[in-house]
Amino acid sequence: MSRPAGRRTSPATGRAPLRLVLPAMAALALLLLPLAGLIQRAPWGSLPSRLTEPGALDALRLSLLTASVSTLLCLVLGVPTAWLLARVEFPGRSLVRALITVPLVLPPVVGGVALLLAFGRQGVAGQWLESCCGLTVPFTTGAVVLAQTFVALPFVILSVEGALRGTDVRYDEAAATLGASRWTTFRRVTVPLALPGIAAGAALGWARALGEFGATITFAGNFPGVSRTMPPAIYISLREDVDAAIVMSLLLLAVSIAVLAAMRERWLAGALG
Amino acid sequence: MLDARVVVTRPGMTVDVPVRARPGDVLAVLGPNGSGKTTTLRAIAGLERLVDGHVRVGEEVWDDPVRGVARTSPARRVGMVFQEHLLFPHLSVRENVAFGPRSRGVPRGAARRAADVWLDRLGLAELADRKPRQLSGGQAQRVALTRALATDPQVMLLDEPLSALDAGARMEMRGMLQRQLREFGGVSLLVTHDALDALVIADRLVVLHDGRVAQTGTPDEVARRPRSAHVAHLVGLNLLHGSAREGILTVDGGRALVVTAGHHDGRAFACFSPSAVALYAERPGGSPRNVWQGRVNSLMPHGDGVRVEIQGDVPLLADVTPQSVADLDLTPGTPIWSAVKATEVAVYPE
Numbered sequence: 339m340s341r342p343a344g345r346r347t348s349p350a351t352g353r354a355p356l357r358l359v360l361p362a363m364a365a366l367a368l369l370l371l372p373l374a375g376l377i378q379r380a381p382w383g384s385l386p387s388r389l390t391e392p393g394a395l396d397a398l399r400l401s402l403l404t405a406s407v408s409t410l411l412c413l414v415l416g417v418p419t420a421w422l423l424a425r426v427e428f429p430g431r432s433l434v435r436a437l438i439t440v441p442l443v444l445p446p447v448v449g450g451v452a453l454l455l456a457f458g459r460q461g462v463a464g465q466w467l468e469s470c471c472g473l474t475v476p477f478t479t480g481a482v483v484l485a486q487t488f489v490a491l492p493f494v495i496l497s498v499e500g501a502l503r504g505t506d507v508r509y510d511e512a513a514a515t516l517g518a519s520r521w522t523t524f525r526r527v528t529v530p531l532a533l534p535g536i537a538a539g540a541a542l543g544w545a546r547a548l549g550e551f552g553a554t555i556t557f558a559g560n561f562p563g564v565s566r567t568m569p570p571a572i573y574i575s576l577r578e579d580v581d582a583a584i585v586m587s588l589l590l591l592a593v594s595i596a597v598l599a600a601m602r603e604r605w606l607a608g609a610l611g
Numbered sequence: 612m613l614d615a616r617v618v619v620t621r622p623g624m625t626v627d628v629p630v631r632a633r634p635g636d637v638l639a640v641l642g643p644n645g646s647g648k649t650t651t652l653r654a655i656a657g658l659e660r661l662v663d664g665h666v667r668v669g670e671e672v673w674d675d676p677v678r679g680v681a682r683t684s685p686a687r688r689v690g691m692v693f694q695e696h697l698l699f700p701h702l703s704v705r706e707n708v709a710f711g712p713r714s715r716g717v718p719r720g721a722a723r724r725a726a727d728v729w730l731d732r733l734g735l736a737e738l739a740d741r742k743p744r745q746l747s748g749g750q751a752q753r754v755a756l757t758r759a760l761a762t763d764p765q766v767m768l769l770d771e772p773l774s775a776l777d778a779g780a781r782m783e784m785r786g787m788l789q790r791q792l793r794e795f796g797g798v799s800l801l802v803t804h805d806a807l808d809a810l811v812i813a814d815r816l817v818v819l820h821d822g823r824v825a826q827t828g829t830p831d832e833v834a835r836r837p838r839s840a841h842v843a844h845l846v847g848l849n850l851l852h853g854s855a856r857e858g859i860l861t862v863d864g865g866r867a868l869v870v871t872a873g874h875h876d877g878r879a880f881a882c883f884s885p886s887a888v889a890l891y892a893e894r895p896g897g898s899p900r901n902v903w904q905g906r907v908n909s910l911m912p913h914g915d916g917v918r919v920e921i922q923g924d925v926p927l928l929a930d931v932t933p934q935s936v937a938d939l940d941l942t943p944g945t946p947i948w949s950a951v952k953a954t955e956v957a958v959y960p961e
Contacts, residue, residue, distance in 0.1 A: 508697055514684035515656050515691040516762055518714035526710070530701045 373591070380588055381581045388585045396563055397571035398589060404479065404567060405547040408486035412494040412543045415487075417536065420498035421524060425510075435499075442492040449488055450556025457484070457557075481558035482565050486547035494543040501535020502528065541601050548594060613766055613798040615674075616664035617654040619647075626650050626822035627664070632798040632815075639813030639830075640802045643841045646819040648802040652768045655800070656691050657684035668765050668798075685714070687766075690759030694771040696751040698743035704754050705730065705739040711762035729761045730754075733787070749780025753787060760791065767792065767799040774804055788812050806845040810834060818842050836959050838880060848882050849928055855879040855958060862925055869901050869956055878961035885918060887955035888929035891948040892939055900950050903927070907945040910936065917941075921949060 381388070388394065422428070423435055441449060457464045457475040467473040475481050505528060513523040529536065551569040558565035560574065568590045576583040616629045626647035632638055640648045653659040655666055657673070660681070666674035673682045698707050708726035713719060730736050735753060743751055752772055759767060772788065773781045789812050792799045803809050809816055810830045818826040818839060826838040837843040843850030851869060853862040860869040860881050869881050889895075895902060905923020912918075917936050921927040927949055931941075939947070 506697075508693065508695075509699060511658050511684070512691070512693065512697040513699075513710070513714070514658070515687075515689055515768075516711040516714055516758065517685045517688075518710070519685055522714050527699055531699075 376584060376587055376591070380584050384581065385585060388582060389589065391582070393562065393571065393575075394582070394586050394589065397566055397568050397586070398593070400479070400482070400563070400565075401548055401567040401569075401590070402593070404482045404486055405544055405550075407483050408490055408547040409494075409540055409544040411483065411487045412491050412547075413536070413540055416491055416494035416539070416543075417498055417529070420495050420502055421528070423495070423499045424502035425507075425528075438492050438495055440492075441488060442496075446485075446489055446550065446552030446554075447556055450485060450553035453481075453485060453488060453553065453557040457481070476557060477559040477561065477565060479558075479564055482554055482567060485553040485557045486550045489550055489553055490543040490546040493546050494539045497539035497542055498532070498536050501532040501539065504535060505531040537601060541598055545594060545598065548590070613655075613666075613668055615655055615666040617651045617666070618661055618663035619650050619654050619659050620662055621647070621650060621822070624822050626654075628817075628819060628822070628824055629664075630655075630800070630817065632800075634797055635795075636815060637792045637799045637801065637813045639809035639816045640800055640819060641804075641806075641809055641816060641842065641845065642819035642825070646841075647822040648819055649770055650822075651819070652691075652770050652800060652802055655766060656689045656768055657682060657687050688762065688764045690762050690764035690767045692752070692755050692759050692767075692769045692772045694775055696743070696748075696755040698746075698751055698755055698758070700743050702742075703739065704735070704741050704743070704746070707743070707754060708758045708761050711758060715762070726761060729757050733757045733760075733791070747780065748776050749784055752776060752780070752784055756784075756787065756791065760795065765797045767795060767797060769799065769801045771802050771804060773808055785811060804845075806834070806847075809845075835882075836880070836957070837882060838961075843882065847928070848884060849888070851881040851925060852961075853879065853881070855881075860958060864925075869951075869953075869958075875958050875960055879958050880961065881956050881958050883951055883956045885928040885930040887951050888927055889950045890919065890929055890931055890935065890939060890941075891950065894948050895950050900952050901956070903949045905947055905949060907941050907943055907947055909943055910941060919947075921947060923947075923949075 419438070423431060444452075454476055455461050457467070459465070459468065459474070464475060467475060475484065509527050509531060510523050513527045514520075518526065549569060550567070551573070554565065554567060555570050560566050560570045566574075568586060572583050572586045572590070575586065612634060613630060613632045615631070617626060619626045624645075624647075628647060628651045630638070630651065640651065642648050650659055654661055654674070661674050661676050663676060664674075665672070665677075668688075672678075672680050673687050674680060698704075699710065702710065705723060705726050708729055709719075709722040712722040712725050717725065727736065727739060730739050733753060733756070735750070735757060738746065738750060738754065743754070746754065752775070756769075756772070769788070773784055776784055785808060788801070792801075792812065801808070801812060813830060816826075816828060816830055816833045817824055818833065818841065820839055820841065826833060826842060833842060834846045837846060837848060837850055840850055851860070851862045853860045853869075855861075855875050855877060857876070860879060862869065862881075894904075903924040905921040905925075905927065908920040908922045910917055910919055913930060916930050916932050919929045919931060919936075919941060921929060929949060935941075939945070941947070
């Protein structure tokens with residue numbers, strides 16, 4: 339929480355070498371040039387009317403809703419998992435951690451296919467859901483949430499585990515000697531101390547869910563109002579109306595930056611105040 | 612009543628420490644680093660697993676691995692104060708003190724009122740709304756003590772509560788510990804590195820060495836007749852160990868002889884103050900006394916004088932005046948003769 343002291347290099351260590359500065363500048367250019375292109379090509383004149391087009395707004399609303407629900411789901415499932423990985427010695431712990439990272443490196447389209455096979459009519463989970471509750475998951479808004487959760491959950495678990503490992507176990511011990519059960523300690527000590535890290539994990543998961551494309555389109559399809567979130571909507575409109583695609587892209591960019599900035603302010607304030 | 616025998620295996624050693632104390636007793640646990648002091652405390656708190664032995668408090672069995680009993684820490688009524696205060700940084704002082712009662716099921720409002728009563732009792736009422744980072748080190752450690760007392764423990768465990776404090780805060784905290792532990796009706800165990808803390812606060816000392824009890828007794832007994840180099844060093848005395856016969860003690864290693872005033876035959880300790888050691892550039896003659904050859908190892912200011920650490924026939928501490936440091940031109944490495952009068956040496960059986 340405290341800033342590391344002496345972030346600036348002393349004059350004695352000399353100039354930053356060019357062979358390090360140049361690649362860094364290239365990286366910056368690579369990251370920022372496409373965004374600049376987007377802004378430069380934007381049809382600023384017709385922007386207000388295009389922004390209020392029902393298709394764009396529907397997709398944005400669906401994106402924000404599903405990404406937020408997915409993030410919530412990631413926290414509900416991910417924080418306990420991260421706690422177990424960080425605090426409890428159990429056999430096969432490193433195997434579990436390795437399995438959790440698999441979806442992280444899996445191409446999202448493959449994840450979508452896997453989800454379809456598991457939750458489809460013929461799938462193990464799909465058959466069971468249909469027979470017990472009459473639920474069909476694929477090609478619904480629920481499928482969008484499931485797909486986003488599938489790709490975002492590993493990010494959340496790993497970053498929250500890191501945050502929990504970063505909190506001092508001696509606070510847990512102090513709480514135990516004061517009579518707190520492990521649950522009370524988790525709730526009143528561990529989570530509050532790891533909150534900045536948990537918020538960072540949630541932000542990461544939210545951004546990942548918001549940008550989800552491959553798994554969503556494979557598992558949930560591309561139906562307006564049901565499963566057409568911003569990324570598939572942008573992709574579709576790029577073929578018909580480039581200006582519309584640019585406007586929606588800008589919209590997604592603006593919303594992401596606004597939400598991340600707001601969160602950053604909040605956890606910075608939380609950490610300092 | 613605390614009746615414990617703490618047996619814990621650590622890498623490279625086994626701690627085996629019996630501790631018995633009556634309610635109201637304050638025991639200081641002393642010993643060099645790695646002698647098992649903190650491990651003993653943590654085992655009584657339930658933070659370290661016993662492999663053998665037991666921990667019983669009154670009628671309750673807290674730990675008994677042979678019978679398969681091992682209460683968790685929350686199920687033991689201990690109050691623990693750590694070297695770093697470990698106040699929860701996100702909670703106010705009041706909430707920190709109320710944490711114990713609340714964890715044991717006291718409703719929020721009642722727990723806060725109880726916290727205020729405790730804070731008032733220890734003179735910390737005006738700090739109640741502060742966050743831990745707004746406290747000085749001494750204030751934080753006093754709040755930590757309050758937080759431990761507020762759980763109404765049967766055993767207080769204090770793990771070097773003073774060692775992270777500066778001199779002023781340490782003195783204040785020492786006085787507070789002395790008062791509060793005296794009023795506290797249960798058993799207190801205080802781990803410390805500081806002889807003064809042990810002598811002022813405790814009514815019994817337990818000295819550990821390599822996971823075993825090396826000596827136990829009242830502060831006065833231990834300070835006057837130390838039985839380990841560590842304790843002798845803590846109380847600032849020279850201690851030699853060897854075999855005594857007819858007033859002569861052959862120090863282990865065989866080289867040096869101590870002419871003693873006491874009469875005791877067999878294994879014995881010889882103890883004398885650094886101020887009894889006189890230093891000479893040349894071998895001194897005259898009355899029969901102990902004379903050793905050595906070299907100055909280090910010089911440290913000590914009170915009005917200088918404490919000289921000498922390596923040689925026997926390791927010695929000598930207290931001399933700054934004048935003699937100048938006269939003898941003492942620096943690390945200077946060859947030196949040391950002498951001690953026989954009448955200054957106390958000898959007691961092992």
